Amino acid sequence: MRRRKVKITPLDLFVVLLLVGAGLYLAYRMKVGLHYKWKWGVIPQYLFRFDQENNKWVANLLMQGLFTTIRLSVWATILATILGTVMGLFRVSQSLFKRLTGRTYVELIRNLPPLVLIFIFYFFVSDQIMPVLGVDEFVRSRSESTQAVLTFLFAPPSLFTAFLSALITLAVFEAAYITEIVRAGIQSIEKGQWEASYALGLSWWQQMRYIVLPQAMQRILPPLAGQLISTIKDSAVVSIISIPELTFQGMELMSATYLTFECWITIGVLYLILTLSLSLAVERLEIYMRRSEA
């Protein structure tokens, strides 16, 4: 890639000076106007603490929250990708019923505030569906080692049902966006590809499976990875239903310590570490994809 020459104009200098000035003023206001005693020293112990019994460092409140957020996001993205692909195929299906189903799903989910959706959906799933499936008894009746694996992958038995409900809710929410990504990917494939495979006698599903989807995958992958980042951010809304993910842990910590700024700045940084590193990875992926296209 050709590197563009950096040119600095007087306007750039002016803007930079303005920003520096604003920053300095903000610092000054915080010093004199904001009567706040910073206690950053309190925060690290909530990230990791020293376990006296086992004589080792273990993750505390905030890191546990971060891990829950990661678990939630990864599983939700996987689940949402499956559901989104099915719904995306529905959206481009030849059957009117399937197209309507896909469209209704997407429009319903995308046009509701996520919070409202979570309230409706979560209580329905956790109150009605989970007991019928008997998830709780299932997890509690497992052996200790199985439970340990389940705890590592999902959540401890006491929270398992709630976690699963939140996971499904989040996945259903994200899948609506993935549906549109998949639909756009499929529709971006040239008409000639369909026509050529049609003329060769392939069935609709064979055309989709062997010709269109493999090519669409290349175009779908980068925005799909981007959706994972969105899922991480969106996962914060499930704090409202008491899933101990990062934002929920932050609220807990705040109500215990009253360290509003320290607490939320730390949480913000943790989210940034997660999402920014993924953003960079996605950027890499996009560059890589473009290279194989040329």
Add this chain to the structure above:
Amino acid sequence: MQEKTLGDYIITVDGISKTFPNGVCALCDFTTKIRRREVVVVIGPSGSGKSTFLRCLNGLEDIDSGSIVIDGIPLDDNKKNRLEIRKEVGMVFQLFNLFPHMTVLENVNLAQRLVRKKTKEGARQATMDLLNKVGMPEKATSYPSQLSGGQQQRVAIARALAMMPKIMLFDEATSALDPEMIGEVLDVMKTLAREGMTMVVVTHEMGFAREVSDRVIFIEEGRIVEEGTAEHFFTNPREERTKLFLSQIL
């Protein structure tokens, strides 16, 4: 060109009409019959309906009225009939439409494996024979993007032939090619014609029409204006419209 005997009617098109959503009549009460082993060249100004006619023959376009029968099978809403016709009718497109994510070998193998249910080895053998026929056996492992336009079109012909079709449709197969590559594709088409393939060819290549066609059809505004041998078209076309068109393209 040595005389060949034409067979029975393999394509029967009876009074088909097709109107586009904008109200333009692409085909108006269009009737023609094509015999086995016949090579028919369809000419006409752009937008005259010649490509639409071709695309109707394998069901790529639906007709509003009339009927099409291919080798005894009616082209109707019955999915089985349509599939049978798609298997028997090969098509070559203006823009090649090779599958870019597959090698040449995989492009030609695909339908043999999926539709004809051939074994891997059987398909590969047939593919290599076909690639020999179109003169590019050494490109089997290349991807379409590594080939020139002429090479891509020859692979596309091999891909269509791999289904062992009874009829081949060519939709402006040489229009998107650089001039120096047109010859290599036309040569493959001429060979096919001499081997007795039934062909319907939409083209502007009058040399091809003169050399191998049994009949030329001139279409305008969805109707047949004039039809006859290539010789007839070049020596004494009847209609004024035909004369004007030929003077423009020759």
